[in-house]
Amino acid sequence: MPNPSLNSVGKRVGRLNGPDIVTGRTLYADDIQLQEMLHGRVLRSPHAHALIRSIDTRKARKLPGVVDVITAEETDGLSILARKEVRYQGDKVAVVVAENPDIALDAVELIEVDYQVLGSATDPFEGIAPNAPVAVRGAKNEDVRDENGKRYRNVAARDEIVQGDVDAAFAKADAVVENIYRAPYWHQTYMEPNSCTAQAQPGGRVTLWTSCQGSFNIRSAVADALKIGEGRLRVVPLEMGGGFGAKNRLFCEAHAVFASIRTGRPVKILINREEEFLDGHPAPGCWVRLKTAARKDGSITAVEGRILWDGGIGGRNGNLARLVGPYNVPNIRLEGFGVRTNKPTPGAYRAPGAPQTAMARESNIDALAHKLGIDPIDIRLKNAVRKGDRTSGGVTLPHDWLANTIKAAAKEARWGKTGLKKNQGMGIACGDWQNGSGPTNAFIALSEDGSVQVLTGQVDITGLHTVMAQIVAEVLTVPVGKVTVQLGDTDKVPYTSLSAGSKAAYSAGTAARKAAEGARERLLQEAADILEAAPADLELKGGKVSVIGLPSRSVTVADVASSAMDSNDGPVTGQWIVGKIPTYPSYSVNIATVEVDPGTGRVHLLDLVAAQDVGRALNPMLVEGQIQGGATQSIAYGMMEGMIYDEEGRVRNANLLDYAIPTAPDMPDIRTVLVEEGCEHGPYGAKGVGEPPIIPGAAAVANAIYDAVGVRVTELPMTPERVVAALDQARED
Amino acid sequence: MTHDIELTVNGVAHSVSVEPRKTLLSVLRDQLHMTGTKEGCSTGDCGACTVILDGKTVTSCLVLGVEADGSDVTTIEGIATCEELHPVQEAIVEKGGVQCGFCTAGIIVSSVALLNENPKPTPDQIRRGLAGNLCRCTGYTKVIEAVTDAAKKIKKPARRKVSKRK
Incomplete structure (x- = not known):
């Protein structure tokens, strides 16, 4: 609901840089073209796991146009290229630097590598078996044992949550559900493959242009990888063609910087789509066994289980509390393993780990509801965290945010009131995410014509700068069109954290508001001199400062800004640096309506309602867009997406034909509901909105399939084959 | 060679x-x-x-x-003249049909070609017309809304200057 007292905040303002984007003027990382620029290309391992016996680069070096060939040998002890062991298909073995990309490609094919192929672990369940192949030689693993005392393989990390008396709760339960769920590696599949260009300068500094979610993060990571000081690097972030968490981390930036330092010329490295799939930072898959107990009245009394995260070579673990989710559960016994597998270490993908765990948690809750004869909405309302409850993130809730979001979704979807036909069904699922906050900034200066220039280090991922402009315009009472926002590189602004974890608008929006309030104070002070009145007697309204009660005694913002240029205190400016701000969780609820063809197993999504507790929408159009996009990604994980690894650990679908993502005809219009109940610390009551939309979609589809045809599909994606298999199984049972 | x-x-x-x-x-x-x-x-x-x-x-x-x-x-x-955005470009901005913007050039070119052939497409026809253009950010809802809106406006000479923005 728009707040009538606000002029810019809460309005459906189109992207301020939209005209540049829609005319093709906006520069993305691969659009950078420099004089004398060289092109780098990476030679990658064709094997999931192998030892390198030898590398012969002689033929490649002789190819005309090749300027440099870099292997581990040339890196002086750095760990940016494989030395003795390649650990996944796509692991980097060498970099060729050449006069053009085609020569670089030709030269890569001339490098001869002698591999000794080793056994590989590509599935977390099989990968922990005591006799499974070792995924990474010499890696430090946890000593965790099976029931026979045999040590599990490849367990890089282990954690647990133990609370209450789980066994007693299961003994007393009226209904118990236990299922095993599986989810595959899931690629963010942003449309822009990563590209970066490095230019070494005389004196030792290097400028790096790249597509990233945080320039300072990239600067730190490159400095670490190359063992150089951060001050030697200037990282210039460009408009980002999608990241969803993957572009928090390095692709080939360190390699481009290293190659540029060696050659003394600018070096561009473009990752192609196949390389994105082989050596990106996709979301992890997992294997989950989850057992949930409830009483007759629907109250969930216990959760017990184990999750094995498919953790890639880093064996990355996840957040175990997500298996409990936004519900009050007194008795918990959960165990989580981060399992090393011969795949690239997973990265962040919008609400990392939440969609996978929501699939298991929300499916079990749905199954309990059906067993007990309780409406799936009611069982969630019964157990939802409420006002006064303390969340797993340590926040005491001031409102019934989740319950109100469930009710809003049910109302929009006309839950229980729609006439569903045979083989049609509706399913609901919920998700929660506590947004982050982090160091960020806003610097504001007013020009003589009253226009406002804002500088920030916060990368704009889906309209952040437009929202910052709306906030600044609101405070200074000028039209949004008078405000421009520029993204500063690491030489121009102080340390700024990632645009990730739903924190950019929350944190940088706060910086914009506080900086604008500072500029406003300075504006009133300057106007007080002009109007010969005390600042306290002045008001700023509609782009004018006037004496309260004497509207004829006024001066425009432009006149004040102009006059300030010659004043003793100088130009009108404002600035604010944010460190951390307290944050709250936010909630998303999806209700999916599907039709299942029992003959083919094909699931057709008829309707999707996506409700979200957003605090306040700073720009409802942009918020709706994020919700629709996130929900689509989750639905796609539910129905069609997943990386397929064969028995040798090779990716079988490393292109956009075989790794299909939704096209326009695949999707219905997504109906969004914004629940706006405010939030104490966010700018104008806003919460972060980017992560929650992706959490519940897959689980909502799973529950809708059950409602439609009475079978529970427990492996993502829920392809026609799996739906048919589940139907066949049900007939046999 | x-x-x-x-x-x-x-x-x-x-x-x-x-x-x-x-x-x-x-x-x-x-x-x-x-x-x-x-x-x-x-x-x-x-x-x-x-x-x-x-x-x-x-x-x-x-x-x-x-x-x-x-x-x-x-x-x-x-697609745009120096002074004016094409109605599809204008609608993509005004209706929120752009997020990261990387697919946007292709989406606009396909939409303009579609409207040249079929000036009054139904939403389903727009979806089919854009079936070859992947977008990962929007879920397509606002893209379809924008192209539908542009088709309505294309009859009227309601073009706007490139530099102007709301």
Whole structure:
């Protein structure tokens, strides 16, 4: 609901840089073209796991146009290229630097590598078996044992949550559900493959242009990888063609910087789509066994289980509390393993780990509801965290945010009131995410014509700068069109954290508001001199400062800004640096309506309602867009997406034909509901909105399939084959 | 070994010397320095590199430069006039049909080609018309809304200056 007292905040303002984007003027990382620029290309391992016996680069070096060939040998002890062991298909073995990309490609094919192929672990369940192949030689693993005392393989990390008396709760339960769920590696599949260009300068500094979610993060990571000081690097972030968490981390930036330092010329490295799939930072898959107990009245009394995260070579673990989710559960016994597998270490993908765990948690809750004869909405309302409850993130809730979001979704979807036909069904699922906050900034200066220039280090991922402009315009009472926002590189602004974890608008929006309030104070002070009145007697309204009660005694913002240029205190400016701000969780609820063809197993999504507790929408159009996009990604994980690894650990679908993502005809219009109940610390009551939309979609589809045809599909994606298999199984049972 | 080709891009004639393995996309981006057309996959699956070639949309990553000899090409840079956005461009901004913007050039080129052939498409026809253009950010809802809106406005001469914004 728009707040009538606000002029810019809460309005459906189109992207301020939209005209540049829609005319093709906006520069993305691969659009950078420099004089004398060289092109780098990476030679990658064709094997999931192998030892390198030898590398012969002689033929490649002789190819005309090749300027440099870099292997581990040339890196002086750095760990940016494989030395003795390649650990996944796509692991980097060498970099060729050449006069053009085609020569670089030709030269890569001339490098001869002698591999000794080793056994590989590509599935977390099989990968922990005591006799499974070792995924990474010499890696430090946890000593965790099976029931026979045999040590599990490849367990890089282990954690647990133990609370209450789980066994007693299961003994007393009226209904118990236990299922095993599986989810595959899931690629963010942003449309822009990563590209970066490095230019070494005389004196030792290097400028790096790249597509990233945080320039300072990239600067730190490159400095670490190359063992150089951060001050030697200037990282210039460009408009980002999608990241969803993957572009928090390095692709080939360190390699481009290293190659540029060696050659003394600018070096561009473009990752192609196949390389994105082989050596990106996709979301992890997992294997989950989850057992949930409830009483007759629907109250969930216990959760017990184990999750094995498919953790890639880093064996990355996840957040175990997500298996409990936004519900009050007194008795918990959960165990989580981060399992090393011969795949690239997973990265962040919008609400990392939440969609996978929501699939298991929300499916079990749905199954309990059906067993007990309780409406799936009611069982969630019964157990939802409420006002006064303390969340797993340590926040005491001031409102019934989740319950109100469930009710809003049910109302929009006309839950229980729609006439569903045979083989049609509706399913609901919920998700929660506590947004982050982090160091960020806003610097504001007013020009003589009253226009406002804002500088920030916060990368704009889906309209952040437009929202910052709306906030600044609101405070200074000028039209949004008078405000421009520029993204500063690491030489121009102080340390700024990632645009990730739903924190950019929350944190940088706060910086914009506080900086604008500072500029406003300075504006009133300057106007007080002009109007010969005390600042306290002045008001700023509609782009004018006037004496309260004497509207004829006024001066425009432009006149004040102009006059300030010659004043003793100088130009009108404002600035604010944010460190951390307290944050709250936010909630998303999806209700999916599907039709299942029992003959083919094909699931057709008829309707999707996506409700979200957003605090306040700073720009409802942009918020709706994020919700629709996130929900689509989750639905796609539910129905069609997943990386397929064969028995040798090779990716079988490393292109956009075989790794299909939704096209326009695949999707219905997504109906969004914004629940706006405010939030104490966010700018104008806003919460972060980017992560929650992706959490519940897959689980909502799973529950809708059950409602439609009475079978529970427990492996993502829920392809026609799996739906048919589940139907066949049900007939046999 | 290169081949000399001639092609018209956005109404301007160009003579280019191209290697036989270079794609039309590469000719546009690397030789003519028109970087508005994007490379998303290089296998013809994503549609980010869509251009209009002799009246029909193509993925320019699957057309060789030499094949485009003698052709008339329209790219994203040729959709707006210097002063005015095309109604599709305007609607994409105003209706929130752009997020990261990387697929946007292709989506706009495909939409303009669709509206040239079918000025009053239904939402389903728009969805089919954009089936070759992947977008990962929007879920398509607002893109379809924008193209529907543009189709309505296209009859009226309601164009807006490029520099103006709301």
